[in-house]
Amino acid sequence: MRPDDARPSGRGSRLATGLVLLGLVVVSVNLRPAITTVAGVMNQVPGVFGVDPSLLPLLGTLPVLAFGISGPIGPWLARRLGTGRAVAVALLVLAAALIVRATVPALLLPGTFLAGMAIMTSSVLVPQIVKANRGTGWWTGLCTMGFGLGAALGAGLVQPLEQAFGGSLPSALAVWAVPALLGAFLIHRSGGRPTAAPTAASRAASYAAHTSTGAADVFTPLRKQRTAWAVTAFFGLQAMLYFAITSWLAVYLVSRGLAPADAAALLAWFSLAGLPASLLAPVLAGRPGILRIMAPGLGLSVAAALLGVLMAPVELQFVMVGILGVVQSAGFGLAMALVVIRSDGPQSAGRLSAMSQGFGFALASLGPLGAGLLHAMTGGWEVTFWVLAAEAVVLAGAGFFAIRGPLVSVEAAEATETAEATETETTEEAAPPEQATAKATVVR
Structure with missing residues (x-):
């Protein structure tokens, strides 16, 4: 192969890496406006959405409560869809929640809670994508800065957007679904490599490798x-x-x-x-x-x-x-x-x-x-x-x-758990027929 033949591959690799990083930054920017947009216009919420003023503290607390209970969803979804696709699904849910809570007043509180769950699902997977792509500290730094930038944009732009939409607060809140959809597209295309759990065979091999080095304990x-x-x-x-x-x-x-x-x-x-x-x-x-x-x-x-x-x-x-x-x-x-x-x-x-x-x-x-x-x-x-x-x-x-x-x-x-399970299955398969029959009878 000539040296020139390898260059496009190198450029393609750098382009793919750049797209992953871009997708991560866009995702990060989307993970705060759902909270700060409402916080910036909290005094208008009762009049526009017909919410009892006594429920405003609950409205501010719901996203944090959603954060606290939805952490395991991200890894669970990533094992089934791949990390990039899992984040894309979460952002699609976020976009839907932003639109629904803004257009259906009765769903303001449930929509805010659902938005918080979607945000948390995406947030916990950001470090996993960074780690999978061997991202440097600059990657993590750009993502954390994206969080802060999204918070500032959400709080600072909600009132100008309301004026731009002719005084419509629901439109100013729902429009943030657009960058969420963009983030879903970018991270799905550029961060969509599967990160599903390894197969039983690969875990067993990993266990064997660790055992050979004396690290299994x-x-x-x-x-x-x-x-x-x-x-x-x-x-x-x-x-x-x-x-x-x-x-x-x-x-x-x-x-x-x-x-x-x-x-x-x-x-x-x-x-x-x-x-x-x-x-x-x-x-x-x-x-x-x-x-x-x-x-x-x-x-x-x-x-x-x-x-x-x-x-x-x-x-x-x-x-x-x-x-x-x-x-x-x-x-x-x-x-x-x-x-x-x-x-x-x-x-x-x-x-x-x-x-x-x-x-x-x-x-x-x-x-x-x-x-x-x-x-x-x-x-x-x-x-x-x-x-x-x-x-x-x-x-x-x-x-x-x-x-x-x-x-x-x-x-x-x-790997240890799977290897032990695999070893048990192998032992049962190798057992004499009468022992296998006895075990099957016990199971029944």
Whole structure:
């Protein structure tokens, strides 16, 4: 073969890789507008959709609750359809939920819950696709930045879109189904390679290979792997802090004397300031020397930034809120990166992602509630901020343990189970006829 003959193949490979990355970024951008669009027009929802104002807190909580219970759906769907197709199906469901909840007022709450489930299903598979394609920290960084960009676009464009559609809020909410459909098309075409569970024969071969190296005795179920729980704790604690901050920061700033419009602008600044950090944190985490400092250091930095927002004069809140946005977004970027870095294969990354995001978002749903209760009980914000800072210190501890210990592995454990099952079947087939007949009689 001439050298020139190999070039198209190389270009094709780079093009395919670029399409996978593009699909992942578009998917990531779609995983927040369903939440932030409604949050940005919450005061209009009762009049437009006929929702009882007392149900508005439930409307804000439903997506997080959906996150907490739907984590296992992603890996289950990926084993049957392939990861890319599973994400595409989830985005199609997201698009349908966005349209239905906007056009049928009675389905606003169920549609929001369904959208949250679709978002979670897609979200847990993003690290699995990154791992399967041997993506670098830049891949994870671009995806986490896509999350933040989607949140900012959803909150910032909903009112201009409403005006563009002649004052129709349902149209401004439903139009976000279009980028969801685009994401489904891109990830289906470029990330659709199957990631179904290996066959019994391949798992048995994997088990035999591990046994020959003496590693068979280290296979441990995911729920018993300390690294998995440390990564889950890190993800959950940073998510709890994020939702508590975004739910109450503007209210706190108004209590300090800022106008509501200025407080809302600072909340938007909190998200925008963190975009570069969410991109760079996974890249830096790929360097072991930096990771050893970053994992616990970010928790301590969030604690310091929270106390800075509490104690700084109003004139410095722009700076302090910006710093808080940087370290908080870096924490999310690192949480996503840890799922990739601390797993030993694509399936392990998918299962760890489901575990960390499932349990993590269930824990995160307590953040806004807990912060609000502390404020109501004390009548001020000092205790709330000090408790959140203490939680950030615990986050530092979780980061410390997340980067130590063995990598998370489920492929090996599944290989062990399948090999044992295969060995049992083989033994039964080789048994004398009278023994086989006796066993069959017992089964009947």
